[in-house]
Amino acid sequence: MGRDLDVHIVQNPSHDFxxxxxxxxxxPDLVVALNRYDGDRIFIRLYGTAxxxxxxxxxxxxxxxxxxxxxxxxxxxxxxxxxxxVDARSSAEDMTLTADRHEFPYATQVDLSxxxxxxxxxxxxxxxxxxxxxxxxxxLEGGEPPVTRxxxxxxxxxxxxxxxxxxxxxVLFLPWSLLCLxxxxxxxxxxxxxxxxxxxxRHQIEQTGGYYPDLPDARTPAPPLTSPSVSLNHDTEVDVxxxxxxxxxxxxxxxxxSFRERRSRQALVDDIAAGRLNExxxxxxxxxxxxxxGADSPFLVVRxxxxxxxxxxxxxxxxxxxxxxxxxxxxLVLLNACYAGMPGSADLAHLGGAxxxxxxxxxxxxxxxxxxxxxxxxxxxxxxxxxGGHQTAGAIAHDLARHFxxxxxxxxxxxxxxxxxxDSRLERVP
Numbered sequence: 187m188g189r190d191l192d193v194h195i196v197q198n199p200s201h202d203f204x205x206x207x208x209x210x211x212x213x214p215d216l217v218v219a220l221n222r223y224d225g226d227r228i229f230i231r232l233y234g235t236a237x238x239x240x241x242x243x244x245x246x247x248x249x250x251x252x253x254x255x256x257x258x259x260x261x262x263x264x265x266x267x268x269x270x271x272v273d274a275r276s277s278a279e280d281m282t283l284t285a286d287r288h289e290f291p292y293a294t295q296v297d298l299s300x301x302x303x304x305x306x307x308x309x310x311x312x313x314x315x316x317x318x319x320x321x322x323x324x325x326l327e328g329g330e331p332p333v334t335r336x337x338x339x340x341x342x343x344x345x346x347x348x349x350x351x352x353x354x355x356x357v358l359f360l361p362w363s364l365l366c367l368x369x370x371x372x373x374x375x376x377x378x379x380x381x382x383x384x385x386x387x388r389h390q391i392e393q394t395g396g397y398y399p400d401l402p403d404a405r406t407p408a409p410p411l412t413s414p415s416v417s418l419n420h421d422t423e424v425d426v427x428x429x430x431x432x433x434x435x436x437x438x439x440x441x442x443x444s445f446r447e448r449r450s451r452q453a454l455v456d457d458i459a460a461g462r463l464n465e466x467x468x469x470x471x472x473x474x475x476x477x478x479x480g481a482d483s484p485f486l487v488v489r490x491x492x493x494x495x496x497x498x499x500x501x502x503x504x505x506x507x508x509x510x511x512x513x514x515x516x517x518l519v520l521l522n523a524c525y526a527g528m529p530g531s532a533d534l535a536h537l538g539g540a541x542x543x544x545x546x547x548x549x550x551x552x553x554x555x556x557x558x559x560x561x562x563x564x565x566x567x568x569x570x571x572x573x574g575g576h577q578t579a580g581a582i583a584h585d586l587a588r589h590f591x592x593x594x595x596x597x598x599x600x601x602x603x604x605x606x607x608x609d610s611r612l613e614r615v616p
Contacts, residue, residue: 214392214608216343220355226252228357230326230336236343245339247332251325253357259320260360266316267364267554267601270309293557297594303377310380310597317366317384325358345371347388350580350608354394361553363391363587363603381591386600390580392548392608395539412615414573415464415515417446419454420471422491430562432471438569439469450492451500458504458512465517466612467572468546469565474523486537488523498540505544513545518579518610520568521551522561538605548579548607560598564590572612580608 215236223229231246272293288294291301298306326337343349344367353362363386372382381387418439425432439445446465448454457463476484477495487495505512519541538549550568552561564586571582583604590599 214352215349216351218353220358222357223248228253232336232339236349237339245336247336249333250328256325256358259324263316263320263364264361264554267313270312272555272557274309294559296560296563296596299595306595307377307380310377314366314380314383317364318368321365322368341368341371344385349389351389351391352394356395359393359395361603362393363600364553377595384600386587387591390584390608392580392604392606394606413443414466414612414614415444416467417448417465418469419448419490421473421489422449424472425558430559431566432562435562435565435569449490451490451494451496454496455500455504463513464515466515468517468519470521470523472523498537501540501544516545516547518607519546519549520565521549522565542606547610549605550579550583550602553601553603564599575612575614579610580604
């Protein structure tokens with residue numbers, strides 16, 4: 187008669203491959219991978235559960251366009267958002283007829299629901315046209331069968347709603363949330379027709395670029411904290427007159443949390459060197475600008491109250507060889523500084539990339555020069571939701587894009603983008 191034998195496992199060679207992933211780590215519905223091919227070409231591949239099965243395999247193609255040309259168009263798209271929307275001015279006649287009409291109506295208020303739709307509609311249409319051209323006209327140009335197939339599959343998949351999408355590339359860092367479906371591919375009426383074309387309005391989106399943090403081991407998680415550990419890294423001279431909700435964001439961060447405030451570069455580098463970066467959420471409220479200093483490409487710097495530059499090298503130079511353990515609780519970082527969501531080159535010259543390299547789970551920041559009044563309003567809503575511990579970073583960003591578009595008729599939330607961290611969620615002690 188058969189019987190079960192007692193088995194004692196003395197070795198487990200597949201230990202690291204059979205362990206289940208973290209419960210919050212889910213595979214995206216769609217991954218758009220763009221990699222360098224044959225020197226200066228781009229190879230694109232689409233895969234994921236949202237891609238329809240085919241006997242020809244995953245849709246893929248070698249694209250005709252060159253990376254430099256696409257990056258130049260992406261830069262022009264960001265500039266167009268600044269010129270066409272943020273810097274849009276009211277006519278002298280409008281300001282004469284309406285006493286409360288702002289000279290820069292879209293930059294000086296959050297709620298645009300009272301603005302004339304016949305003015306806002308054409309602006310959104312212009313931005314959507316160029317967002318669609320960058321993706322389907324410039325990046326996916328050409329009539330070769332492989333390119334045509336990729337283009338059609340991408341249109342069909344992106345025409346759905348609420349997918350979790352990852353754009354992974356070591357050669358192209360584009361403002362994906364500002365790119366759009368072709369005209370007629372989205373539903374809705376009036377302004378909703380325009381909003382519905384933007385990818386950031388339709389889907390959760392993250393950009394990855396060949397660098398990922400060392401995720402915590404599922405078997406040995408970091409000890410739980412009785413209250414969330416957060417930091418505010420800021421320039422107190424930003425909005426010194428108190429015209430925005432920046433003070434409310436600071437108060438929210440300090441309420442019922444383990445709170446760390448930094449106002450200088452020295453405070454940040456001291457904490458890096460001493461291994462005191464124990465935050466689960468890091469918030470930067472400061473100015474951002476680009477420098478060259480003889481580098482091949484501009485790089486982002488931010489400044490706190492002391493006015494001293496903080497860039498990628500500031501972070502990496504203090505971390506040493508074991509840099510992956512510096513941010514050991516793998517925080518989400520909200521870089522609420524102008525252009526913070528605009529990455530540099532793939533060699534991690536960008537500050538956000540450096541933070542991910544030393545352990546951040548993801549970095550959220552704007553692609554464009556963001557008006558202070560909107561940046562503070564966005565941060566207040568985002569921080570409140572994230573500290574609640576119920577939603578992931580990607581879900582909140584998507585919800586806010588729809589919230590500001592639907593309630594306030596304001597598209598600026600679309601300009602915030604996630605670099606990694608779509609599934610990041612603040613773990614709270616029950």
